Amino acid sequence: MVSTLEFRSSEKRPQHSPVETSATGKKSSFISFIFGETLNRKYLLIAVIGTIVQFVVFKMLYPFPDFISDSYSYIATNIYHMDVNLWPIGYSKFLLWIHMISHSDIFLVSVQYFLLEVSLAYFFFSILYLYRPGKSIAIIIYLFLFFNPLFLYLSNAILSDSLFAALTTVFFTQFLWMLDRPTFIQVIIQGVIIGICFTIRYTAIYYPLISLAGLLLSKHCPSIKLAGFLLGVILMIPFYIYTCQKTKEATGTAEFSVFGGWQIANNALYMYNHIEVDSSKLPVETRSLDRLSRQFFKQVNPSQQELSQLPGTYFIKVPYAILKPYMIARYTYDNPRDQFATWGKVSPIYNKYGTYLITHHPIAFSRYYLWMNVKNYFLPHLEKFSVYNLKIQTVPTVVQDWFHYITPDVFSKLPAKFQGKIFYIFPMVFMFLNIYFGWSLIWLIISHRFNSLTLNKRLSLYLTIIFLVVNFAFSVFATPVVLRYQVVPLILLFTYSALLFELPDTKNVDNRINNNLSVTI
Amino acid sequence: MIRLPKYLWLLLFVNCSSRYKNMSSLIVLPSFNILSIDSSICLRSENIPSGYSLIFMYFSPSCEHCQKEIKEIVENSQKFGTAKIYCISNDPLEEIKHFYSQFHLSSNKNIVVGQDYNYTFYNHFLPPSVPFMAIYDNTKKLIKIYKGEVNVNSLVYSIQQ
Numbered sequence: 001m002v003s004t005l006e007f008r009s010s011e012k013r014p015q016h017s018p019v020e021t022s023a024t025g026k027k028s029s030f031i032s033f034i035f036g037e038t039l040n041r042k043y044l045l046i047a048v049i050g051t052i053v054q055f056v057v058f059k060m061l062y063p064f065p066d067f068i069s070d071s072y073s074y075i076a077t078n079i080y081h082m083d084v085n086l087w088p089i090g091y092s093k094f095l096l097w098i099h100m101i102s103h104s105d106i107f108l109v110s111v112q113y114f115l116l117e118v119s120l121a122y123f124f125f126s127i128l129y130l131y132r133p134g135k136s137i138a139i140i141i142y143l144f145l146f147f148n149p150l151f152l153y154l155s156n157a158i159l160s161d162s163l164f165a166a167l168t169t170v171f172f173t174q175f176l177w178m179l180d181r182p183t184f185i186q187v188i189i190q191g192v193i194i195g196i197c198f199t200i201r202y203t204a205i206y207y208p209l210i211s212l213a214g215l216l217l218s219k220h221c222p223s224i225k226l227a228g229f230l231l232g233v234i235l236m237i238p239f240y241i242y243t244c245q246k247t248k249e250a251t252g253t254a255e256f257s258v259f260g261g262w263q264i265a266n267n268a269l270y271m272y273n274h275i276e277v278d279s280s281k282l283p284v285e286t287r288s289l290d291r292l293s294r295q296f297f298k299q300v301n302p303s304q305q306e307l308s309q310l311p312g313t314y315f316i317k318v319p320y321a322i323l324k325p326y327m328i329a330r331y332t333y334d335n336p337r338d339q340f341a342t343w344g345k346v347s348p349i350y351n352k353y354g355t356y357l358i359t360h361h362p363i364a365f366s367r368y369y370l371w372m373n374v375k376n377y378f379l380p381h382l383e384k385f386s387v388y389n390l391k392i393q394t395v396p397t398v399v400q401d402w403f404h405y406i407t408p409d410v411f412s413k414l415p416a417k418f419q420g421k422i423f424y425i426f427p428m429v430f431m432f433l434n435i436y437f438g439w440s441l442i443w444l445i446i447s448h449r450f451n452s453l454t455l456n457k458r459l460s461l462y463l464t465i466i467f468l469v470v471n472f473a474f475s476v477f478a479t480p481v482v483l484r485y486q487v488v489p490l491i492l493l494f495t496y497s498a499l500l501f502e503l504p505d506t507k508n509v510d511n512r513i514n515n516n517l518s519v520t521i
Numbered sequence: 522m523i524r525l526p527k528y529l530w531l532l533l534f535v536n537c538s539s540r541y542k543n544m545s546s547l548i549v550l551p552s553f554n555i556l557s558i559d560s561s562i563c564l565r566s567e568n569i570p571s572g573y574s575l576i577f578m579y580f581s582p583s584c585e586h587c588q589k590e591i592k593e594i595v596e597n598s599q600k601f602g603t604a605k606i607y608c609i610s611n612d613p614l615e616e617i618k619h620f621y622s623q624f625h626l627s628s629n630k631n632i633v634v635g636q637d638y639n640y641t642f643y644n645h646f647l648p649p650s651v652p653f654m655a656i657y658d659n660t661k662k663l664i665k666i667y668k669g670e671v672n673v674n675s676l677v678y679s680i681q682q
Contacts, residue, residue, distance in 0.1 A: 407666040
């Protein structure tokens with residue numbers, strides 16, 4: 001009796017469920033599940049029409065894509081034929097391939113939106129197929145995935161987030177299938193996706209951990225598990241070596257992420273005003289940087305509020321805050337190629353300086369940076385989502401040339417800050433979902449309900465928890481926390497919270513099942 | 522069901538074609554006058570011969586970005602082929618003359634310098650800043666407008682489109 005309980009009780013399963021089709025106990029194929037069942041065909045049809053209508057209306061309101069400085073960098077990588085840049089070049093290559101088909105920005109945004117929605121459809125129907133949620137829960141998840149402005153705005157930005165979210169969604173879904181019915185092709189796909197994701201965003205550096213966890217939880221034999229894990233890692237290595245080599249050619253130092261040095265120094269400087277630094281003990285090459293830090297905090301001394309306005313990137317973004325003045329005093333640049341070389345030349349010093357400060361003051365670092373980022377994680381900054389095109393009405397020449405715009409003017413038909421109002425609630429929703437999901441898990445455990453879930457569902461919950469925890473740790477330690485980086489965690493939290501919401505309490509289930517048994521007898 | 526997406530794509534197309542609706546007066550080279558630096562000739566835009574790509578650079582002689590821009594154009598003049606470059610300013614003629622001699626523009630037959638003496642160019646294009654570039658093809662149809670300093674390669678790429 002207990003073993004039949006899934007995310008919802010067995011007696012609540014819809015009668016028409018195609019998954020439990022026949023007397024042989026065999027499930028119908030995934031394709032026939034989607035196209036063969038009336039309800040699922042309706043889901044699909046409405047999703048297709050709904051997403052097209054939303055997209056057309058959205059593009060009427062936002063005729064141009066949305067850009068930030070990272071967007072310019074991705075495009076400049078192509079225009080200046082760069083082999084490496086501040087961000088991994090995978091997304092620049094994606095832009096290039098799309099550009100070979102069409103230079104239209106609308107085509108690019110359409111492709112981004114299409115890929116994202118297809119990945120979400122794959123995820124949604126996999127959830128329906130594997131876990132059979134009740135109709136109301138399915139509809140809630142459906143509305144979130146296919147009628148959500150988040151994905152429109154995400155796809156309209158010339159940033160890697162949309163493509164990365166699509167790939168990550170497919171990556172995660174592979175493991176859901178692997179836990180239920182493992183096949184070798186899933187192992188290959190997840191490995192290949194890790195390799196691709198790593199060229200798009202360095203966040204994918206932790207994906208082999210997720211892969212390892214997913215493979216260990218799966219029913220594959222040990223040799224396939226090992227092969228699957230190694231495949232992902234092996235596919236990351238060529239890009240790592242390539243990037244290091246090209247960075248060395250440009251900057252003189254074989255670094256994988258030039259931005260990494262900046263990020264570490266930036267993170268460490270958040271605590272600078274609260275620690276005593278003995279300059280004489282610092283590595284010699286970092287002492288002039290430290291003098292600048294001391295001078296900055298003596299003269300400017302930004303408040304905690306000022307520091308927190310830019311989510312974990314104050315010392316990278318603010319032009320007078322130590323890191324940029326240090327660089328500009330030593331090097332100049334007037335094109336993106338030289339800009340990368342310049343950023344790369346100071347990066348090793350920043351890396352050394354930041355690492356020294358963090359390792360010598362771990363408690364202050366935890367208090368003034370990590371804790372701030374923990375708060376940022378649960379209430380992520382809207383950043384890109386708060387305003388259209390940084391509230392600027394033009395784009396740089398590289399963007400104008402890339403998309404063949406007649407003029408550099410871009411605009412939206414809604415006020416630039418309108419989107420900030422739409423997304424105002426999203427950070428709070430993210431926090432609420434984290435709390436709700438955490439509480440549901442605790443409740444499942446203390447009420448001894450966790451073991452009443454079928455093995456596959458327990459395993460998928462384990463995998464989701466591992467993904468969320470590793471993502472949390474990575475986000476807090478290594479990156480600024482903004483909403484666009486947390487889209488996939490948001491999707492997982494929403495979906496699994498909805499699925500957990502359906503769990504009836506033990507007493508009711510037992511009563512209903514006892515009643516059924518009495519009737520049968 | 523099949524017609525709906527087509528209809529929607531049409532709407533999208535119509536919407537996108539309205540991106541430049543404020544520029545309808547500039548799609549074909551508008552009418553403006555340029556006074557030559559010796560004040561001897563008033564060149565009307567209608568009299569500019571077609572058959573060549575046209576680059577109109579609105580500038581200020583004292584602007585550093587404009588000086589850098591013209592310097593790069595002169596240094597790379599062979600890349601522009603037969604394109605005609607009109608450097609136009611509404612600053613005093615004396616300053617424009619100084620700019621003309623400073624960058625040895627007389628030695629380049631494809632570069633014409635003049636004054637927007639009655640602001641006709643300015644009133645059509647409303648350049649928000651200088652340098653400002655308007656590029657037209659050999660049939661006097663607008664190709665591109667650049668606002669601010671622009672890489673010479675972008676200019677060359679534009680006239681080759």
